[in-house]
């Protein structure tokens with residue numbers, strides 16, 4: 425899927441919502457625990473109830489790999505269940521020396537057929553370029569993350585006053601283009617989102633941090649929306665754990681719909 429196709433999905437669904445599938449076995453309703461694959465059964469219901477409001481799904485790989493081979497199996501089944509027109513993100517935060525990155529890319533783009541993967545920029549170009557060699561696949565590079573600790577390194581100024589995340593953006597935008605490279609920009613970063621947008625006007629952002637982390641959707645749209653929307657705003661816990669009982673799927677759908685409605689208003693306001 426290219427950026428034009430993504431934008432056309434956003435327009436037709438009036439949504440730039442990414443649903444995060446951070447499925448924790450301890451939080452799955454009791455009645456599902458009897459199933460052969462409770463994680464998949466949970467995800468299936470979440471997808472059934474949210475697909476009409478979502479343009480992307482983002483399983484966080486940690487939740488699956490923590491369960492060993494069974495977790496990878498649940499992940500694969502989940503990936504196959506996601507409707508084909510919806511963008512998929514492996515939130516794996518990989519990146520290593522070139523030959524190792526190449527195998528990470530094969531794992532997520534060939535063995536599994538994800539559209540994109542999150543990658544850490546810290547090891548530089550030879551750790552990122554192997555992912556970009558895969559046709560019709562995307563790298564989503566960590567730029568300005570939503571967590572508190574992002575302040576430890578990402579906003580440190582160099583001697584000329586440039587912040588580290590700005591150096592990452594300036595360098596990395598040469599490695600790819602708006603059809604194969606996105607950036608992770610936290611919803612909790614307020615006006616700094618505008619600084620990211622100024623440096624990469626046409627790239628999509630994956631924006632975690634609304635919902636459970638308290639980031640503002642209005643600020644994200646105000647500071648981050650581009651001519652082609654350029655935003656995929658993720659909510660994981662706020663959607664998938666909105667309900668605790670048998671009606672968890674319905675409750676997730678209601679949360680997703682609420683966000684979609686807010687997004688429709690923001691698309692009207694800022695596009």
Ligand SMILES: O=c1ccn([C@@H]2O[C@H](COP(=O)(O)O)[C@@H](O)[C@H]2O)c(=O)[nH]1
Nearest residue numbers: 484569570571632635636637659660661
């Ligand atoms: O800067 C980042 C990068 C990734 N994440 C991931 O996004 C989701 C957020 O989950 P919520 O439950 O909506 O808070 C989760 O998978 C994180 O690992 C992030 O939060 N911030």
